[in-house]
Amino acid sequence: MAATSSYTASPSRPIELISSYPPPIFGRQACSSPKPNKYDPVRVSPEDCIERIKKVFEEAKLKMPSENVNLSEFRCTDTNLPLNDPVYGWQCGHLFERARVQYWVATRGGVVCKACGPGHDIYADRFAEAPGLRASIMKWQKECPVVMMSPVEKEEKHLLNLYTNIADFQFQAGNFVDALDSFSKAFLYTNDINRYTVIPTIYKKMKLMDKAALAYLHLALGLYKAGETREALHTLKQCVACSPKPLKIDHLIVGLQLSFNHGAEQLNEAIAIASKTMDIEDAIFIAKQVLTYDPSHLEAYLILCGLIQDHRENSHFVLKGADCATKAGKLALTVLFNSRLRRS
Numbered sequence: 001m002a003a004t005s006s007y008t009a010s011p012s013r014p015i016e017l018i019s020s021y022p023p024p025i026f027g028r029q030a031c032s033s034p035k036p037n038k039y040d041p042v043r044v045s046p047e048d049c050i051e052r053i054k055k056v057f058e059e060a061k062l063k064m065p066s067e068n069v070n071l072s073e074f075r076c077t078d079t080n081l082p083l084n085d086p087v088y089g090w091q092c093g094h095l096f097e098r099a100r101v102q103y104w105v106a107t108r109g110g111v112v113c114k115a116c117g118p119g120h121d122i123y124a125d126r127f128a129e130a131p132g133l134r135a136s137i138m139k140w141q142k143e144c145p146v147v148m149m150s151p152v153e154k155e156e157k158h159l160l161n162l163y164t165n166i167a168d169f170q171f172q173a174g175n176f177v178d179a180l181d182s183f184s185k186a187f188l189y190t191n192d193i194n195r196y197t198v199i200p201t202i203y204k205k206m207k208l209m210d211k212a213a214l215a216y217l218h219l220a221l222g223l224y225k226a227g228e229t230r231e232a233l234h235t236l237k238q239c240v241a242c243s244p245k246p247l248k249i250d251h252l253i254v255g256l257q258l259s260f261n262h263g264a265e266q267l268n269e270a271i272a273i274a275s276k277t278m279d280i281e282d283a284i285f286i287a288k289q290v291l292t293y294d295p296s297h298l299e300a301y302l303i304l305c306g307l308i309q310d311h312r313e314n315s316h317f318v319l320k321g322a323d324c325a326t327k328a329g330k331l332a333l334t335v336l337f338n339s340r341l342r343r344s
């Protein structure tokens with residue numbers, strides 16, 4: 001019921017897509033249509049990679065234990081996500097994310113405090129500001145727990161070499177904290193990301209694996225921006241290998257790997273990873289990457305048809321999958337795709 005009404009009520013959903021399809025007579029439609037369709041997968045672009053690495057970096061940073069107080073422990077009572085812009089429940093004192101409260105107030109007039117239970121409804125006028133906590137959270141989010149490089153106007157070879165030499169000396173002597181400090185000074189005089197490669201190693205030697213992973217991410221981002229894609233991929237793998245917490249980056253590694261080598265074996269390997277991953281978004285991303293290199297990869301279609309929730313997008317891949325199965329003479333699979341279409 002609800003699905004039907006929202007379907008007709010939403011003007012933002014384009015309808016040209018389904019109407020662009022002829023009635024599903026499988027085997028007649030071209031496997032890869034010459035006209036690009038918004039659901040057709042696109043290859044992972046450099047901008048896409050940079051955005052994804054940045055996102056993983058920010059998420060990893062938020063998960064890092066802070067030296068003083070871990071402000072990620074302050075969570076929204078309703079969503080249990082770390083707070084960005086907190087407000088207090090006026091009577092009970094529990095914390096909520098402002099946007100979440102605004103959403104509930106707009107949709108239901110108020111929010112039931114999960115910590116206090118039913119009967120403790122909180123309404124729009126029953127929230128108090130938390131400026132102190134908000135300021136602390138913002139400060140904490142800005143502070144970076146690892147040494148980073150920022151763009152500098154011009155290289156100063158003399159100072160760069162001076163601080164690098166000191167840092168190398170401290171590193172050799174095992175004074176890792178001092179070495180990090182000297183390297184961060186050296187980085188004020190260069191834009192060469194290759195100078196940064198030593199930083200993750202230092203954190204590893206200090207047995208600070210969280211920080212090593214974060215430093216690898218920063219290095220990968222810099223290498224990627226510098227066009228050193230192969231090195232960036234290698235760095236991402238090192239990052240995954242040393243990170244004590246799972247990072248949402250496997251799919252990016254698979255996508256990058258395929259951009260270098262996308263023979264049948266590599267594509268099947270990617271599909272095997274997509275089938276095994278517990279993360280639906282990752283599995284969809286990988287299967288789509290596979291289709292950009294082999295638009296008739298039936299297993300990729302099977303994964304997408306099983307996981308994509310959006311009805312129209314799902315139909316798109318079901319139709320294409322059925323078509324490719326027919327062309328490949330795999331009648332059992334054609335039947336399978338057809339049956340999915342009728343169910344959806």
Ligand SMILES: [Zn+2]
Pocket residue numbers: 089092093094113114115116120
């Ligand atoms: Zn409460």
